[in-house]
Amino acid sequence: MGTFELKNDEYAFSGLTLELREEYDDFSIFIEKTRDPIYRAIINAFKNLEKTEKISLTIKSNVADTEFKTAFEYSKNNADILKDIINPYFEMMEDYETCAEIMNLYSNLIKN
Secondary structure: OOOEEEEEOOOOOOEEEEEEEEEEOOHHHHHHHHHHHHHHHHHHHHHHOOOOOEEEEEEEEEEOOEEEEEEEEEEHHHOHHHHHHHHHHHHHOOOHHHHHHHHHHHHHHHHO
């Protein structure tokens, strides 16, 4: 797993930034090595939706000698991402504690 840090975004209102500090030779390696921290950052973003209507998650990294910064905006309307995309990954990794956390979060988001 690469080196990463999740912090409150100083530049975006109601946002988080995930800085992936390792350099990656290409996007296939980037996706393979950073899926876990990116998915955990998405979970964290959705946790923040219990306090706000929308949240942004900015991902910063260096891939193939190119710096990039991509922002995603989430709202409670996007909660299906947790169930349909994020949870299956953690099931595959047999991280059932995180799966339970995801499904509890999903349930709380869709009922509010």
